[in-house]
Amino acid sequence: MKLTDFSFDLPQNLIAQFPPEQRGQSRLLVLDRMQRSRSHHHIADLPSLLEPGDLLVFNNSKVRKARIYGTGAGGGRVEFLLLKQQDPQTWTVMAQRTKRRRMGTRYIFDDALEAEIIGEEGELRLLRFDRPIDEAWLDRHGHIPLPPYIRREDSPADSERYQTVYAAVPGSAAAPTAGLHFTEELLAHLTERGIESAFVTLHVGLGTFLPVRSETIEDHLMHEENYSIDEENAARIERAKAEKRRVIAVGTTSVRTLESAWDSNAGKLCRGEGATSIFIYPGYTFKVVDALFTNFHTPESTLLMLVSAFADRNFILDSYREAADQGYRFFSYGDAMLIV
Incomplete structure (x- = not known):
């Protein structure tokens, strides 16, 4: 498939620069894949749109103040955007220019911290600091890594809302x-x-947000991201699958x-820590996920390709056009x- 198969036009004024005034006030477009139908709702309607016994699976990874x-x-x-810690003093980073x-x-950073580029990995760099930096240092001196289409500096409010x-x-x-x-109110x-809940952890990095640069999407290579699933949550998800209840990925x-x-052979989830470079695009057969709650994604992104694998690409792009019109x-x- 071609990268341009996942293009769409969007007026700049529809790209949200700030969150809604209160969390949970957003609109919700519901798509029925089988009926190829759409209906318009709000986030507060979600409990009534789901069925008792459905299982929502959330990613509980926490965003660090990774922009320094x-x-x-x-x-x-x-x-610099800190992507992965290699040891207490060395990080894989994405660097400006x-x-x-x-x-x-x-380079010299806040608090008289110094660092040197000690390695190159394609468009990434290895940055070694003269002393370890931890979450406490990042909380004091780092910035929330807002995506580039949010054209403003991060604010204190983003520390909570992002x-x-x-x-x-x-x-x-x-x-x-x-x-x-x-x-918290919606979860209650x-x-x-x-409606049940389960939690997994995947630390969002380049695998999620790096642009596709190959004209043919099958040539794109995903960067690896780390994930983990503990015993309690794995068992909860497996039980829902065994009882033929819907697993809804958030x-x-x-x-x-x-x-x-x-693990298709065992019909189970692998416990503990793992790493994934899975690239899901149209033609993929889903093994676990029965429904998907998701945001609207950028043109030509791997995220849009994943959603287009879950529902027909033309149906998704038609739905995006209707959402823009609305x-x-x-x-x-x-x-x-x-x-x-």
């Missing part, structure tokens, strides 16, 4: 944004209706975790879809 700024020898400010960031170049209410395990360089719609209403990262961890807000801070 260093000063080079020439005095200019350079942005990557080609200029050469081996041996040194984070799910159930985030528990630090490690993501971007939010699992489908989960941003859920409030879902439980009252008999977000594409939950989809990729479930589909990567499923004034839905798009991308990380925008509205949501439920695909059943």
Whole structure:
């Protein structure tokens, strides 16, 4: 398939630059794959749109303040995005104007922290700091890694709003944004209706948000991301599958975790930690996920390709056009879809 098969036009004013005034106030477009029908709702309607016994699977990874700024020898400010910690002092990073960031170049960060580029991995760099940096340092000096289509600096409010209410395990360089719609009140209403919840962890990195640069999508290689599933949550998901209750993934990262961890021969999920570079695009056969709650995704992204594998590509793109016509807000801070 061609990359352009996943293109669509979107007016700039529909790209949400801020979250809704209150969490959980967004709109919800519901797609029925079999009937090829659409209906318009709000996030608060979700409990009534699901059935008792349904199981929602959330990604509980927590976004770290992974964007930091260093000063080079020439005095200019350079942005780095921390992707993966290799050891207490060394990180894989994405650097601003990557080609200029050469081996041996040194930078000074807040709190007199110094670092040197000690390795190159394609468009990524290995940055070694002169002392370990931890979550406490990042909380003081780092910035929320808002995506580039949000054209503003991060604010203190983003520290809360670009984070799910159930985030528990630090490690993501971007939010699992489908989960941003859920409030404690909504989760309680879902439980009252008999809808169960389970949690997996996938730390969002380049595998999720790196653009596809090959004209033929099958040539795209996904970067590896780490995930984990514990015994209690794996058993809960397996029980739902065995009882033929719907497993509803909240977000594409939950989809990729479930589909990567499923052992088809055993009919079970692999427990513990793992890594995935799974690339899901049209033609893929889903093994675990029966329905999907997700945001609207950027053109030509692997996320849009995953959603187009779950429902027919033309149906998805038609639905995106209708959402745009109806004034839905798009991308990380925008509205949501439920695909059943």
